[in-house]
Amino acid sequence: MNMRVTRRDLLLRTANGFGAVALSAMLAEEGHASGTHHPPKAKRVIFLYMDGGPSQIDTFDYKPLLEKHNGKDPHSVFKVEPTQFNNVGKVMASPWKFKQHGECGQWVSELFPHVATCADDLAFVRSLTSKFPEHTSANYFLHTGSGIQGRPSMGAWFSYGLGSDSKEFPGFIVLNGGLIPPGGLDNFNSGFLPAAYQGSVFRAGDPPVANVVPLEPQSELQKGKLELLKKLDAGASKRFAGADEIESAIRNYETAFRMQAAVPQLMDIKGESAATKALYGLDAKYPQTQTFGRQCLIARRLVERGVRFIELTCPNSGGDRWDQHSDLKKGHENNALAVDQPIAGLLKDLKARGLLKDTLVVWAGEFGRTPFAQGSNGRDHNQYGFTIWLAGGGVKAGTAFGETDEWGYKAVKDKLEMHDLHATMLHLLGLDHKKLTFRFGGRDMRLTDVHGELIEGIL
Numbered sequence: 001m002n003m004r005v006t007r008r009d010l011l012l013r014t015a016n017g018f019g020a021v022a023l024s025a026m027l028a029e030e031g032h033a034s035g036t037h038h039p040p041k042a043k044r045v046i047f048l049y050m051d052g053g054p055s056q057i058d059t060f061d062y063k064p065l066l067e068k069h070n071g072k073d074p075h076s077v078f079k080v081e082p083t084q085f086n087n088v089g090k091v092m093a094s095p096w097k098f099k100q101h102g103e104c105g106q107w108v109s110e111l112f113p114h115v116a117t118c119a120d121d122l123a124f125v126r127s128l129t130s131k132f133p134e135h136t137s138a139n140y141f142l143h144t145g146s147g148i149q150g151r152p153s154m155g156a157w158f159s160y161g162l163g164s165d166s167k168e169f170p171g172f173i174v175l176n177g178g179l180i181p182p183g184g185l186d187n188f189n190s191g192f193l194p195a196a197y198q199g200s201v202f203r204a205g206d207p208p209v210a211n212v213v214p215l216e217p218q219s220e221l222q223k224g225k226l227e228l229l230k231k232l233d234a235g236a237s238k239r240f241a242g243a244d245e246i247e248s249a250i251r252n253y254e255t256a257f258r259m260q261a262a263v264p265q266l267m268d269i270k271g272e273s274a275a276t277k278a279l280y281g282l283d284a285k286y287p288q289t290q291t292f293g294r295q296c297l298i299a300r301r302l303v304e305r306g307v308r309f310i311e312l313t314c315p316n317s318g319g320d321r322w323d324q325h326s327d328l329k330k331g332h333e334n335n336a337l338a339v340d341q342p343i344a345g346l347l348k349d350l351k352a353r354g355l356l357k358d359t360l361v362v363w364a365g366e367f368g369r370t371p372f373a374q375g376s377n378g379r380d381h382n383q384y385g386f387t388i389w390l391a392g393g394g395v396k397a398g399t400a401f402g403e404t405d406e407w408g409y410k411a412v413k414d415k416l417e418m419h420d421l422h423a424t425m426l427h428l429l430g431l432d433h434k435k436l437t438f439r440f441g442g443r444d445m446r447l448t449d450v451h452g453e454l455i456e457g458i459l
Helices: 007-013 017-035 135-144 154-162 184-188 219-240 244-267 274-279 287-304 328-352 418-428
Strands: 044-049 088-091 098-101 106-109 122-128 172-175 200-202 309-312 359-364 368-374 378-382 386-391 399-401 411-413 438-440 443-445
Touching (some): 154 418, 219 244, 287 328, 359 418
Antiparallel strands (some): 088 368, 122 386
């Protein structure tokens, strides 16, 4: 898996020049699947990142006992662990009603009426845990498998392991709805992997990528500049022996040139039917629904163009992400309103087009929230047990795995951690997490470090 011969090295070693380089690049793009460790169930990932930590007991983990003990001192009914802000209020039942949905009968709160209609396509994991109770470290843990800054993100690992099916786009794209998570762009970084594998962030506005519109009035002028760059690059490659930074810069120039034509075509959704746009909520009254709906529609279009890993971040819904330390009801309702219809639209559209079967969709935040109030009407961070879900790409639809206790507080059955999630995601795309390594700092590094077991119950 650790192929260190660069394209520029190949250029210097072969007599066939750019023709051989172009051929090798084409073969790599078309034949990367032969490098998988076992037959894959999925070809790409859409990661729906719910920034801030949605409350599991208000979304997908129904706990009726909270209603019975609502308003009681939590210390009188269970052991309260230290919290991020040490402002423990009363036991707080969910403000939203739950119902069973689909043939599977899974419980979903009224916060997600549209996602509820897709219950039979989802695999709920209700026993995920984190090692970190604050956002920055928890975000790094979710995104990179480590709580410290500087490690490669999972999108970078997927791109490194599988290459790209797209000739016009990078293998890892982040569709930013307006919020960069705590921890910043290092959540999408390539770390010690070659820099070409880092996430490319597309903004919600127009243009989505800076400088994507050519500045030169004539195409011949730009082509002349690119030819000059090729000559300079070749000289730099000889001088610095294929340094990763130079190789990545060269690759970025080439990708940027192709993206000048590809990005405007990607973002132009005029050809999409009115029914498709309505499915994603582009005609919704709430502006943030439109924003996230457009992100989800663009994600589907990126899937069709062969992008390997697509992450969506949340739009700004007027509160503090999903991080409701106060005013839980307003904050969670605004965030759910922004993402519910677009996510359901994405799942249904992928399924109708035959794409869901080989597209792995993952919905997750960095941790959950407490079953007791912070202050009077918020919830604090809870890393001891929370819910995510997966769909498509080889997961067992209409199922649930793992359990929290009767309060929705701590994982008590089939307890999992982020390494298990990452191992399972890699497995579904044909990669053994123990074999996908990169030599760095004197040892073979991997996304799951020395941990990780497959979540067999959802496969």
